Amino acid sequence: MSSSNRPLSPHLQVYRPQITTMLSILHRITGIALAVGTLLLIYWLAAAASGPTAFATAQELVGSIFGRLLLFGWTFALFYHLSNGIRHLFWDAGLGFEMQTAERSGWAVVAASVVLTVLSWVLGYMSMGGA
Numbered sequence: 001m002s003s004s005n006r007p008l009s010p011h012l013q014v015y016r017p018q019i020t021t022m023l024s025i026l027h028r029i030t031g032i033a034l035a036v037g038t039l040l041l042i043y044w045l046a047a048a049a050s051g052p053t054a055f056a057t058a059q060e061l062v063g064s065i066f067g068r069l070l071l072f073g074w075t076f077a078l079f080y081h082l083s084n085g086i087r088h089l090f091w092d093a094g095l096g097f098e099m100q101t102a103e104r105s106g107w108a109v110v111a112a113s114v115v116l117t118v119l120s121w122v123l124g125y126m127s128m129g130g131a
Contacts, residue, residue, distance in 0.1 A: 019102075019106040019107065020103070023106050023110075026080065027084045030076075030080045030084075033077040034077050034081060037070070037073075037074035037077065040062075040070065072117070076117045079117050079120075080110075080113035084109045
């Protein structure tokens with residue numbers, strides 16, 4: 001076997017990251033975030049079933065600034081993963097592989113995720129008697 005000094009596979013220093021690459025990485029990260037966030041939901045539900053003291057403790061955590069940031073991030077992860085999953089369904093059907101279409105659909109996924117996250121939080125705030 002002869003040895004060469006060239007890399008065996010493309011390296012990140014060679015290629016400029018594309019939106020499809022970044023969205024693929026974000027899809028995996030949001031999948032993990034949803035799994036971890038589900039543990040928080042299970043804790044909250046278990047606390048609700050355990051009694052008023054345990055539930056008050058869980059509500060204090062979820063209602064804190066840190067808890068609300070986690071919930072906001074979890075909401076974004078949910079809508080991003082959902083939107084990108086729908087995009088992948090189109091890809092599974094063989095649609096949207098053209099570079100321009102893939103880029104546009106990627107930006108549409110990001111926009112839909114942001115809009116749906118903000119909309120759900122605004123509507124949730126309003127339904128709780130907010131301004």
